[in-house]
Structures are given as structure tokens and as C-alpha cells.
Amino acid sequence: LSEDQLGEKIDRCFADSLLKISGGVAIGIVASVAFFKGRAFPIWLGSGIGIGAGWSNCRHDLNAPFLVHGKKVPAGTDPQGRPVYTIVTDKK
Amino acid sequence: CVSSSLDFPKKTYDVWSSSNAPSTYDSTSSAVLDKFWTIQQVKLSHFSLKSRFIVRVGRFVAVTLGGIGAVSAAGVYFLDIPIGESIDSVLPKGWQIFHKASPAIERKHVILPLEPRLLKPLADLAAADSKKEDECKLAEHKEETPATPVSVSNKPIRTPTLEEREESIKAALVSAERRVKTATKAKALSMDAIDEHIKTLRNAIQGGLSGDWESVRNANERVGNCRAEDKAEENDARNYIDMLKGILKESSPHLNGHPIIRSALKSAAKLEKELDEMAYSIKMVESEQIFALEYADLVQCARGRFAEELKAVLPAFDWDGETKMKKAQLNALLAHAHLRLDQLRREVIESRMREESRLECALKAEMAKRDKVMEGEKKMSEENEAGLLRRLKKVEEEHAKRLDQMVRAHRELSKIEKEQEVKEAITVERKMHSRKLAMAQSKVDGMEEALKRRIVLDAENRRSKHTWLACHNLMESIEYGRKGGKTMEKRKKPVGEELQKLLEVSEGDSFVSTLVGTVPQRAKREGEFTRDDIDSRFEKVYLVARRVSFVPESGSTIWGRIASWIRSTFTLSFPLKETDRVDWMSTDNILLLDTARSLVKKKKYLEAAKVCELLKGEAKDVASSWSSSVRSLEESLFLVRLLTAHSALQSVRSTY
Numbered sequence: 001l002s003e004d005q006l007g008e009k010i011d012r013c014f015a016d017s018l019l020k021i022s023g024g025v026a027i028g029i030v031a032s033v034a035f036f037k038g039r040a041f042p043i044w045l046g047s048g049i050g051i052g053a054g055w056s057n058c059r060h061d062l063n064a065p066f067l068v069h070g071k072k073v074p075a076g077t078d079p080q081g082r083p084v085y086t087i088v089t090d091k092k
Numbered sequence: 093c094v095s096s097s098l099d100f101p102k103k104t105y106d107v108w109s110s111s112n113a114p115s116t117y118d119s120t121s122s123a124v125l126d127k128f129w130t131i132q133q134v135k136l137s138h139f140s141l142k143s144r145f146i147v148r149v150g151r152f153v154a155v156t157l158g159g160i161g162a163v164s165a166a167g168v169y170f171l172d173i174p175i176g177e178s179i180d181s182v183l184p185k186g187w188q189i190f191h192k193a194s195p196a197i198e199r200k201h202v203i204l205p206l207e208p209r210l211l212k213p214l215a216d217l218a219a220a221d222s223k224k225e226d227e228c229k230l231a232e233h234k235e236e237t238p239a240t241p242v243s244v245s246n247k248p249i250r251t252p253t254l255e256e257r258e259e260s261i262k263a264a265l266v267s268a269e270r271r272v273k274t275a276t277k278a279k280a281l282s283m284d285a286i287d288e289h290i291k292t293l294r295n296a297i298q299g300g301l302s303g304d305w306e307s308v309r310n311a312n313e314r315v316g317n318c319r320a321e322d323k324a325e326e327n328d329a330r331n332y333i334d335m336l337k338g339i340l341k342e343s344s345p346h347l348n349g350h351p352i353i354r355s356a357l358k359s360a361a362k363l364e365k366e367l368d369e370m371a372y373s374i375k376m377v378e379s380e381q382i383f384a385l386e387y388a389d390l391v392q393c394a395r396g397r398f399a400e401e402l403k404a405v406l407p408a409f410d411w412d413g414e415t416k417m418k419k420a421q422l423n424a425l426l427a428h429a430h431l432r433l434d435q436l437r438r439e440v441i442e443s444r445m446r447e448e449s450r451l452e453c454a455l456k457a458e459m460a461k462r463d464k465v466m467e468g469e470k471k472m473s474e475e476n477e478a479g480l481l482r483r484l485k486k487v488e489e490e491h492a493k494r495l496d497q498m499v500r501a502h503r504e505l506s507k508i509e510k511e512q513e514v515k516e517a518i519t520v521e522r523k524m525h526s527r528k529l530a531m532a533q534s535k536v537d538g539m540e541e542a543l544k545r546r547i548v549l550d551a552e553n554r555r556s557k558h559t560w561l562a563c564h565n566l567m568e569s570i571e572y573g574r575k576g577g578k579t580m581e582k583r584k585k586p587v588g589e590e591l592q593k594l595l596e597v598s599e600g601d602s603f604v605s606t607l608v609g610t611v612p613q614r615a616k617r618e619g620e621f622t623r624d625d626i627d628s629r630f631e632k633v634y635l636v637a638r639r640v641s642f643v644p645e646s647g648s649t650i651w652g653r654i655a656s657w658i659r660s661t662f663t664l665s666f667p668l669k670e671t672d673r674v675d676w677m678s679t680d681n682i683l684l685l686d687t688a689r690s691l692v693k694k695k696k697y698l699e700a701a702k703v704c705e706l707l708k709g710e711a712k713d714v715a716s717s718w719s720s721s722v723r724s725l726e727e728s729l730f731l732v733r734l735l736t737a738h739s740a741l742q743s744v745r746s747t748y
Contacts, residue, residue, distance in 0.1 A: 002717030003633045006640065006710075055650065063647035 009061050016061075017054025024050025257343045261356050264336040271329040272363045278322035279370040285311065285318040286377045290384040297391055315381075322374070329367055336360050401428065542748075549746040555598060556742030562594040563736040570615070570728050573622040580629070584619035587728070591616060594735070603738055607731050612724060620725045623697075626718070630692050630700070633718045634685055641681035643710035676703070681711045688715075697722045 028046025036042050070089035078084050252260070289311035296303030337360055344353050402409070405428040406421055417425070569585050577583030591608050598604040621629065642656035665686040668674065674683070684707050691700035701722040704715040 001629070003629065003636050003714050006636055006714060059650055062650065062653065 006062075009058075012061060013054070013058035016057050017051065020054040020057070021047055021050035024048070024053070254347065257347060258350075258352055261336075261339055261343060261352055264332070264339050265356055265359055268329070268332040268336045268360065268363055271325070271332045272366055275322065275325035275329040275367060276370055278318070278325040279374055282315070282318040282322045282374060283377050285315045286374075286381050289315050290381055293384045319374075326367060326371065329363070333360050333363055333367075401432065546748060549748055552746035553743055555601075556739045556746060558597040559594065559601070559604065559739035560736060560743060562590065562597050563732055563739055566590040566594060567729065567732045567736065570620050570725070570732060571623055573619060573625075580621060580625045583622055583625060586615070586617050586619045587611070588616040598739075601738075601742075604735060607735055607738075611728060611731055615724065615728050620728055621721050623695075623725075626697060626722060626725065627692060629718055629721070630689070633704075633715050634689055637707065637711035637714040638682065638685055640710035640714060641685065641707075645709045645712075648710075676706050679706075681707050681709065685711070698726050701726075 024046035025043055026046070028043035031042040031046070032039055070087040072085045073088050074083050075086040076084050289308070292304065292308045292311045296305050296308045336356065340353055340356050340360070347353055402425070405424055409415075409417065409421055566587055569587050569590050573583040573585040575583075591611060595605060595608055638660045639657045640653065640660075642659050643653055648656070660682070663682050665682055667690065668683070668687060676684070684703050688700040688703040691697075691703060701719040704712075704719045707715055
């Protein structure tokens, strides 16, 4: 339903941002430990990158009303032999 | 222009001599002036020649045109009739004198107005005036010139009609009556004149020498005149009566048995009798006149006899009228007078007796004559009576025969008429009976047809009722969905089964099958949101759309969305009244959402969906799903209502 899409987008946004941030933080920690002798800046850098990536993804998701979210499922092949995929939307 | 050029002041300078110029002018200026004037003169002379030519030509043309115009107008006036008549009506009366003055010019179809002439009143035809007219006619008749011969036309004489004959008889009768009246009056006047004459004569005789003999003479003259007049009148009247009789005689074969003939004859006889009576009366009066004329002689004789007797009795006495008598003479005269009186008395008695005996004899003779006449008349009357009785018997027999024939003919006719009437009545009755029979037959057929259809209608009615129930069931399924469902999706009930049932129930109804086919597949497979779900969804739509109401169609950044959220929080919504005029195409999303909410509260979902269609930007996307759900629901409900109405109509139609 169209009225739920914004909420879903925001949820995705938050989830994605969280993942991005946590991933950035993790990479930052690893880099800090591995390469930068326990300094804090890679962590901040990683979290910043994560926040930025999440923000950017959020923005794109919010501004793309026609983007269909779901699973990409193969559905046969085209005449040239290449596989054809369809997107199966998530049913609630 | 020409006249002005002609009036142009001419200078007196000659063309070629400039020496005539006045000395006041300078030589150069005079030369210039000269030149100027020469040029002007040349121009003027040229112009005057030209103008003269033009004038002449102009005059010639004008005169020619005027002449042509006048001739054509005259020709049109005299020959062209409608225009001429209209001119006559417009021009004054004096113009018409022209017509009288010009008899050579004949105007066709021109009718000049007639001057009204006053008619003189007709002369009064009273009897006294008619007498004078007759006198005049008599006088004129004597002075009349010999009659001019009348030309006899060769035209065939038309026989008069019955009405004309009647009219002529009536006219003759009226004129005869009038003449007889006039004659009667004249005779009355004559009788008065004769009486007057007798009176005056008696008075004159009794007066003796001192009597008024002048009046007697005048009375005598008057008698003569009146008698002449009344004789003339009598002749006239008799002539008219004869004329009437002639007309009656002529007309009687044509007017056979007409009552006018009989009445006219009676009237003529009456008039003749009247004239005869008046003539007899005049004769009687004239006999008195004769007696009055002899009266003088008788008086004279009596006087002479008296003188003789006096001389016989008293021979010595000479009476001159004045001498007085002696006593003895008077006694002797008295004795003689007594004796004479006795003698006269005896004579009177004797004459009376003689007269009486003569009268008796005459009476007896008259009686005998009358008896004879009466006997003869009796015999004649008896004979006439017998003849009349015989004729009457014959007529009665004929009449009885004719009556019998007529009665028989009438009986036959009435019999035929009655038979005809009976036939006609029978025909009418047959027609009416056959018509009634046909009507009854058609009614019976109709009843049979109705009874046959009753079964069909019953089945139809039952089916329509089942259809109606199925439609209501469908309506409930769509409106309320699965009542046990916990979520909106679970409450959606697919209506495929109900539609199938509906098709089964209304088998053969193409309208139902068509409508069922138009129901969307989504509604058949998944169902529709219920009204309550629509309401609750709208609340969410309203909240979300209000938050993103300031986000444009091209999208916005996250900061823009946050700003839209904050702005929508601080934006107040004022309720709209129904009378407010709003330009929906240029309003903001907040107002539209508020309007949609108020419409949803009033359960006007379709209108709310239409308002939501006017949203712009992100808000429109948010409300799009809700609008389509509302539309889908309303479509389905509309189809179901249509089916319900159809089933109700079928039920009503199949009710008898």
C-alpha cells in the first residue's frame, strides 16, 4: 500500500544505515587495530563512511518511488540463452 | 462656376496695346499688370467661349431632357393605367377638369367620382289628391297630342308566372276598390248637393217673391257639377271593375281553383253592388228633387184654386191682400173652408182607401208572384239538391274508393317499412352480438394467455427474488468482508463464489451475466477493503501525506523531508465551509487533505478520492493506493447496486 511504502522506506533506511554504520565501525576497528596501532580515527572514519553511505542510500530510496523491492528470481531464458530474472515482492 | 467666370470683372485694357495703361502705374508694374491682364483676358476669352459653348450645350441638353421627360410622363400618365389612377387620386379635383376639357383623350378604366344627387320625395297618393290627378289626367287627355307609334320588338313574349298573375290581380283589385271609394264619395257629395238644392228651393218657394233664388241657382249649378263628377267617377270605377273581371277571366285557366280568383270575383261583385246602390240612392234623391221642382207649380195651382173658390163664395169681395173682411164674409169663408175641408177629408179617405186597395192588390200580386218564384226556386233547389246529392254520392263513392286504395297502399308501404326496420334491427343486433362475442373471445384468450404467463411470471418472480437475495449477500461481502479477519488483508473477501452463485441463480439473464463479467478480477480473487478499513487507512494516509505534503514531485533531500515534516506540524488547518469558493487546482496539499478528511467523515469516499487526485508531489503517491482502493470498492458496490435494482425491477415486473 502506498501509505506504507514511506514507512517501509524509512525502516529500510534505518536498517541499512545501521548496517552501514556498523560495518564502517567494524572495518574501522579492524583497520585501527591492524594498521593504525589502536588509533581512533579509522573508527570515526569508518562510521562516517557508514553514515554517509546510509544517508545516500536513504535518499535514493526515498526519491525512487517506482523502485520495486523484493527477491530477484530467475524465470527462464531469453532467445539468446541468457537467463531472465523477475522480482518477487515481499508479501506481508 | 460659369456664371462666376462670366461675372469676373473685365479690365478695359486691350490685349495688344499697353499704352492705354493708366499713368499712375509704374512702367514695369504696368507691363506686368498688362501682361497679367492680357493673360487673364486671354484666359477669360477662352473661358467665356468655352463656357458659352458649354452653356449652349447644357441648355440644349436640358431642354431635350425636359421635353423627353414631359412627353414620357404624359405618356405614362395617359397610357399606363395604374400610375394614372394613382395620380388621379393624389391630384386635386381641379385636375379632373382637364379630363372634361380633353374629350379626345380616352381614358380607359378611369371612373370619376359621382356627385351625390338628392332625390326628391315621392308625391303623396291620398284619395283627395288622386281625384285632382284624375281631373288633371282628364284635362291632359283632352290636350294630348296624338300618340307616337310604338315600335314592336321582335322579342318573344314571356308568359307571366303564377306569382305575377296573382300580383296583377291584387293590384287590379286594390285600384278598383280605390276607384269605387272615390266614386262613392263623389256620389255622397252629389246627394248632399241635391239635398241642399231641395232645401233652398223649398225655402225660396215658401218665401215667394222675396225668396233667395240666387242660392237656388248656385245650388243647382253645384248639383250639376257634382253629378258630372260622380258620373265620371262611376264610369272610372266601373271600368276598373271590368278590367279586374277581364284579368280574372284571363287568369282563371292558369290559376285553376286558386282562392284568390273566388275572393276577387266576390269583391268585384260587392263593388258593383255598392256602385249600384249608390246610383239608386242618387235616383231616389233626384226623384225628390223632381218633386221639389213640381212643388212650386203645385203651390201656384193651389193659390189659383183658392182665389177661384174665394170668388165663388164671395163674388163681391175683391181681396188684394190688405183689405179686411167683414164678419159675415169671414163666416161664409169659414163655412166654405169647413165644407171644403170635409170634402178634402173625404177625398183623402177615398184616395187612401183606393191606395190601400191598390196596395192590397199589388201586394197580393206580389205575393202570388213571389209564391210562384219561390215554388220555382223550390223546384229548382229540389232538383239542384237531388243533383247535388247524386254528385255527392258519386264523390263519396270515389272518395271511398280512393281511401281504400290509399289505405291499401299505406298498409303495403308500412308493411315494407316495418320489414325493412326489422331487418335493419336484426342486422344491428347481429353486429353488436358478434362484436360482443369477439370481445368476450378476445378477453378469454387474454385470460388464457395471462394464466399461461402467470406460471412463467411466478418463476420469473422467484428467480428475481433469489437474485435479489444473492445481490444483497454480495453487497454485504463487499462492504463488510470477512468479519472474523484480524487484519485488513484478512478481512478482504473474494467475491468469486458469490458471483458464481448469482450467475447460477439468474441463469439466462444476459444483463446479470454481463455485469458480473465487468466485475474486476482483483475483486473476484482478492476482494475489496471494507469501509471501516478504508476509514482507518485514510487516517494513516492523512498523517503520512500531511508529513510529506511539502515534498515536490521531483523528490527532495532528507533535510527537505524533515523540513516538510516540521512545517506540516506547525501548519494549522482551518475548516472549510460549504459556501467557500476554492480554486482546487491551485490549492496546497494541506487544504486538500483536510477537505478529503471532512468528506471521509461524511462518508463521501468517492469525492474524497477525487480530492486526493488533486494532491501534488509525494502526498499524491502516498494517497494513490487509497484512492484506487476506494474507486475499486465503489465500482464493485455500484455494480452490485445495479444488479440489486435489476432484480427488484424483475420482481416488480413479474408481479401481477
